Amino acid sequence: MSTHSNSLDLGDVEAGFSDHSFDSKDDTLVVTTPASGTSPKQGVLDLDTVSDLLKHQGQRPTYAFEVKGKWREDTPKLPYQLKHKRNTFKTAGRWVRFQLWFNTYRKFWVFIVCLELAGIITAGFGKFPYAHNNAGGIVIGNILAGVVVRNELFGRLLYLVVNTLFAKWTPLWWRLCCSSMLQHLGGIHSGCSVAAVGWLVYNLVDMFRNRATVAPAVLVMGVIVLVTVAFTSIAAIPWIRNTHHNIFERNHRFLGWLSVAVTWVYIIIDNGYRNSRIWGTHSYGFAHHQELWLSIFMALAVVLPWTYTRKVPVHIETPSQKVAIIRFERGMQQGLLGRISRTSIWEYHTFGIVSASPYSAYHYMICGVQGDFTRKLVADRPTHLWTREVKFAGVGNTSTLYKRGIRICTGTGIGAALSTCLQSDQWFLIWIGSDADATLGPTIMGLIERGVGHRAIMWDTKKFGRPNTMELLAETFSLWKAEVVFITSNWQGNQEMMQGCKMRGIPAFAGNVLVIPSSSGSDKFVKCTIKWSQDLGRNLTHDYYTCLVIVEDKDQKVLCFIQADRYQPAGVPADYEVTIDHSWQYGQKNKDGAGRFVVLQNTGYKMHQHRFTTATAGDLALTITKKIGTALGYGKEMDGGEQLKAIADHGQFAKVFGDKMQTF
Structure with missing residues (x-):
């Protein structure tokens, strides 16, 4: 569900795993989502009743466990013990699962598609003359909206406005709503793209019905625009995006650029003939038509991100054959994600950014080996990579909205979570994975020890087995007095935590x-x-x-x-x-x-x-x-x-x- 210029879903890619793209539609806030196959996801959940959610508790663990985390002096240490064998995950009820499935992404998509479908039907019955006479402008407007919500500059501005106006003082439900909407802007992107195809079909059918007064060149270009836009959208179908990422990215990007180009040709030819079969010059009239200005803004939104693409020096550390830690110059604010590539335009891959502060000498990306691109980072370490100097904001950037929170992550998903905990002492880190030193390496472990300290639980599954995740999360949430939890995990882990946390309103559970x-x-x-x-x-x-x-x-x-x-x-x-x-x-x-x-x-x-x-x-x-x-x-x-x-x-x-x- 990416734009012509942005190839990955902002909410999903914050998981920071690999070169796969992910479908945030199956997330829900924040922590954002999750959806298919092995794709890492993220979701945001309001857990103000999370300590009530221990529905499937097992017996208490029996192994001693050292909590790597320094609590504030007024906060008691967690009475954690280890359980060597994890509890079996029990699926939540249908209503809970439906709420998680029908998240803000799908709500955006359904609202936009239904609204515009109603417009198409109304125009078809002759009750919406503006839409009937300006179907081309509505098409370009939808494409523009889909492109803009994927633009880094627009996204950064939107996050800045929300974080500045609503941080901490507004009701919790409103802040959660803001995080969820920002995470799921992809629903607007995909909804507008589908709507654009619908209006193109409507416009083309109308032109063929009146082909006696429409020039053949206009009809031909109308068909070409429809085909390119339709195939651009088809390339972003979740199955294609998740299982054939390279095919998705190349087709979605280059067909998207082709769609912009043929749209320009179409509006020029259409204006030249202007409802007749005779070519004329209508430059004055052309300048006063909305299609021209919408197309200009659409082209700018597509081209602008590529103007700040640079080839930069990097240093790559490989703690193991499964992870590459990439170091870049200069610090970054928390909650950002970056795109990297070995070439200037061919294919870009998105990872979470780790930085101790905006004023640090370096920032890092933690890249788990899951595909050809990340595998080559380990086998053939480059000295330079292409990246966009203006990074885009992920849902973690909204952590400034909350007074206190928890980032829970697994494996290399810590890349999307760590900066929040490094740059704010009001956020607690829970990491679940195998052998932290081998997975994360001395550089990242050093950042955690110096910057997070005792605000972290590093759960080594190699030594202690898988934890009862919901018990661990709920007890931490209660003692840390958090307002929200951001989850970054794989699909199965996200389902377990998100379903458990969503089962709210249950007033009594073990430990209450x-x-x-x-x-x-x-x-x-x-x-x-x-x-x-x-x-x-x-x-x-x-x-x-x-x-x-x-x-x-x-x-x-x-x-x-x-x-x-x-x-x-x-x-x-x-x-x-x-x-x-x-x-x-x-x-x-x-x-x-x-x-x-x-x-x-x-x-x-x-x-x-x-x-x-x-x-x-x-x-x-x-x-x-x-x-x-x-x-x-x-x-x-x-x-x-x-x-x-x-x-x-x-x-x-x-x-x-x-x-x-x-x-x-």
Whole structure:
């Protein structure tokens, strides 16, 4: 989904891996995405409830682990231990996966395509005369929009405006929205490109319908423009882009340039004939038509990035045969990406930029060996490379919007993440990979030790195995008091972290602290009796106390049941806290965690979840009916105890809370 001048998707390439291009449509913020095959992706997620997201926790790790990170003096060190075997990833529910799939990229694309399709249909029925008479101008306008959003200068200006106006003081949801939109500008690029093809077809059909008054040269050039623009778009189909990157880049770029050239020829010829079969000179009229000026701006947007392409000296360090560390002169601000090539125009590859500060003597690119280009960097080290002096901004550049955050990355994806942590002491780095010294080399490891220090966790999978990533991320997020997490990983890693983090609104998970109200507080426990049948037909009965309890550090409450003989004796003068561990169980309406409630009891009991919800409805205190109904996922329609009880009497709880209790 790149432009004629920019060959890779800005959001995806920040992953900083290799010469593959990536499809950011399957990302979501920021951290941005991810989508197909082995392509590294990135996504940005609002994780203000991330410590609630440990849905698939395994048992606690058992191996000692040194945390390479210096916390601020007022921040406690993480009580990390290692788990030698990673937990099995469990796919999230369909709704969560749909939300991640239908990200801002696809929203942009769908909005633009649907809007312009409506315009084409309206014009076809004669209800949109402007579009009917200016279809050529609309085509060029769409191509211009698609090119501009991929222009480095426009992108840098847009990021600068957003980072300057909205940093830190605006609501978190707005800042997340800004990051997501900036990351997924590719949706505008591809949407406008598809729309341009649609308007070209409309314009060409209209010309052939009126071919008696249209010069043959205009018809021929119209067909040529349609073919070149269509093939330029086809070359950017995700399957082609991801599996045949060189074919994609060469065809997309050179066909794109050809499209610009034939568009110029078309508008000149069309203006010369101007709705007739007789050539004339209409220079004055030509200068007053929008097609001319739109074409001028389109050409400038395509040509300008190539005017600051330079051949620069480089030094290449190879810590192993799988990685090349390229050193360039001068420092860079954080969150930028650069394009490099061995030739001036043939093919460019994009990597994240590592720089300790904008005033450093050098900046670096970490290039993992995954294709011909990166393989040759190791086997045949060049002394000079071609690059564009003006770098383009990646979604990491929006890190300045947030007060505190976490960059989590795997392997050579650290190239897109490290600068943020080097240039801001409010960002924490989590790196997961095999043998950091061999992968990153002494130069990059030196930057991490000097610039990040104890704000980093370097997890060596060669020594300790794969971690429980969500547990690691959630605990770090909670202790670091972060606002956002930027993820840079491969497709599978991104799916695991992004799906886990997206499952928000689930108020209680292992490791959460519950604040139990005192017996004298306003939220009183209600005693209820649970009856159930166990193995061999045994009928059992036990008393429980139930109440809505607070999840510490969250503006949330969860319905809690405590077995009578484990209930804190009456008379406790103040609220007290308990931590959810493996002695607790939970029930929920679905695997996404809707309507979750927690139970402290003998985990050997084998009862179904609806026993608790039904008993609660029967013994409910009317003063908390609405809150209980909301906690069980029935929303605000539960205004009275009788209504909720009616649901229980009709067996509704048995239908939606039918599974057996589950242990954390």
